[in-house]
Amino acid sequence: MPIFRLGTRGSPLALTQAHMVRVALAAARAIAPDKIEIVPIRTTGDRVQDRALAEIGGKALWTKELDRALLDGEIHAAVHSMKDVETIRPAEIAIAAMLPRADVCDRLVGADSIEALRQGAVVGTSSPRRAAQMRKLRPDLKIVLFRGNVDTRLAKLAAGEADATLLAAAGLERLGRHDVGVAIPINVMLPAPAQGAVGIECRADDSHVRAMLARIDDPATHACVLAERALLAALKADCRSPVAALATIEGAIMTLRAELLSEDGSFHVHAQEAGAPTDPVLPIAVARDLLVGAPEAIRRLFGG
Numbered sequence: 356m357p358i359f360r361l362g363t364r365g366s367p368l369a370l371t372q373a374h375m376v377r378v379a380l381a382a383a384r385a386i387a388p389d390k391i392e393i394v395p396i397r398t399t400g401d402r403v404q405d406r407a408l409a410e411i412g413g414k415a416l417w418t419k420e421l422d423r424a425l426l427d428g429e430i431h432a433a434v435h436s437m438k439d440v441e442t443i444r445p446a447e448i449a450i451a452a453m454l455p456r457a458d459v460c461d462r463l464v465g466a467d468s469i470e471a472l473r474q475g476a477v478v479g480t481s482s483p484r485r486a487a488q489m490r491k492l493r494p495d496l497k498i499v500l501f502r503g504n505v506d507t508r509l510a511k512l513a514a515g516e517a518d519a520t521l522l523a524a525a526g527l528e529r530l531g532r533h534d535v536g537v538a539i540p541i542n543v544m545l546p547a548p549a550q551g552a553v554g555i556e557c558r559a560d561d562s563h564v565r566a567m568l569a570r571i572d573d574p575a576t577h578a579c580v581l582a583e584r585a586l587l588a589a590l591k592a593d594c595r596s597p598v599a600a601l602a603t604i605e606g607a608i609m610t611l612r613a614e615l616l617s618e619d620g621s622f623h624v625h626a627q628e629a630g631a632p633t634d635p636v637l638p639i640a641v642a643r644d645l646l647v648g649a650p651e652a653i654r655r656l657f658g659g
C-alpha cells in the first residue's frame with residue numbers, strides 16, 4: 356500500500372485520537388508511521404454549533420461525510436469516538452477495530468461535587484443523558500445548552516455562562532487536561548454507551564485494511580462497546596436518547612448495566628445482567644428489564 360489515508364473529524368480531540376491510531380498501527384508494525392496520512396474531514400455536526408443536535412434531528416451528523424469519503428475511496432479508514440457513531444451503520448462499512456478503552460466516567464467541572472452545587476445552579480450540557488441524570492439527582496438545577504468542542508465548552512464555563520459543566524474524562528485526558536474537574540463515580544452517573552472508546556471503521560469488503568486494523572483491536576473494549584450498542588439497538592435509541600450503559604468484563608463474565616430516564620429525570624430505571632461476553636441475548640435481556648419497569652409514556656419513546 357502506498358499511503359494509508361486515515362480520515363477523522365478536525366476537532367482537537369478527533370485529531371489527537373487519529374494520532375493515537377497512527378501510533379498504534381506503527382507500534383503493531385501494521386503500517387510504517389510515515390506511510391499514514393491523517394485526513395481531516397469537516398462534518399455536519401462540526402458546522403452546526405448553535406442548536407441542540409437533538410433539535411436538528413438529522414442522523415449521522417458526525418459520520419456522514421466520513422462514510423462518503425470511505426465509500427468513495429478518498430480514505431482507507433475513519434477514526435471515531437464510538438459514542439458519537441449512530442446505532443445502525445451502513446452495511447458497506449465495518450467497525451474493524453477499537454483501541455483500549457480510556458477512563459469511562461464523566462467529570463464535573465466547576466464544583467467539587469454534584470451536592471456542592473448551589474441551589475438553582477446553572478449546568479451547561481447538550482447531552483440529554485447528562486441533563487436527565489443531573490435533574491434526577493438535583494431537580495433544582497437549571498440546565499442550559501452547551502455545545503462545541505471541549506475547549507469551547509470550557510471557555511463558556513470560564514465566561515460564566517454556567518456554574519458547572521460535565522465532560523467525559525476520556526476526552527479531557529486525551530487533550531492533556533488531567534487537572535480539569537472531578538470524576539463522578541459511575542454508580543452516581545452511569546456513562547454514555549461507548550464513552551471512552553475510539554473505533555476505526557473501513558469498507559466492509561476491504562479485507563486487506565480489515566486485517567491491518569485487526570492488529571490494533573482490543574477485544575475486551577470491542578466486545579463491551581458492541582454490547583452497549585446492541586442495547587441501544589434493542590431500545591431503538593441513539594446517542595441523543597437519555598440512556599446510559601456500561602459493559603465490563605471480569606474473568607469470562609460480562610456485566611452490562613444500563614439506565615433509562617425521562618428527559619426531566621423524574622423517571623429513571625436501572626437494570627443489570629451478566630453473561631458470556633459474546634452472548635447476543637445479554638443486551639436484549641437488559642433492554643427488556645428496562646422497558647418492563649418503564650411507564651407507557653417512556654416505553655413509547657423506545658423499542659417496547
Ligand SMILES: NCc1[nH]cc(CCC(=O)O)c1CC(=O)O
Pocket residue numbers: 436437438439505521522523524525526527549550551552553
Ligand atoms: N459528544 C462529544 C464527545 N464525543 C466523545 C467525547 C469524549 C471522548 C470519549 O468519550 O471517548 C466527547 C466529549 C464529551 O462528551 O465530553
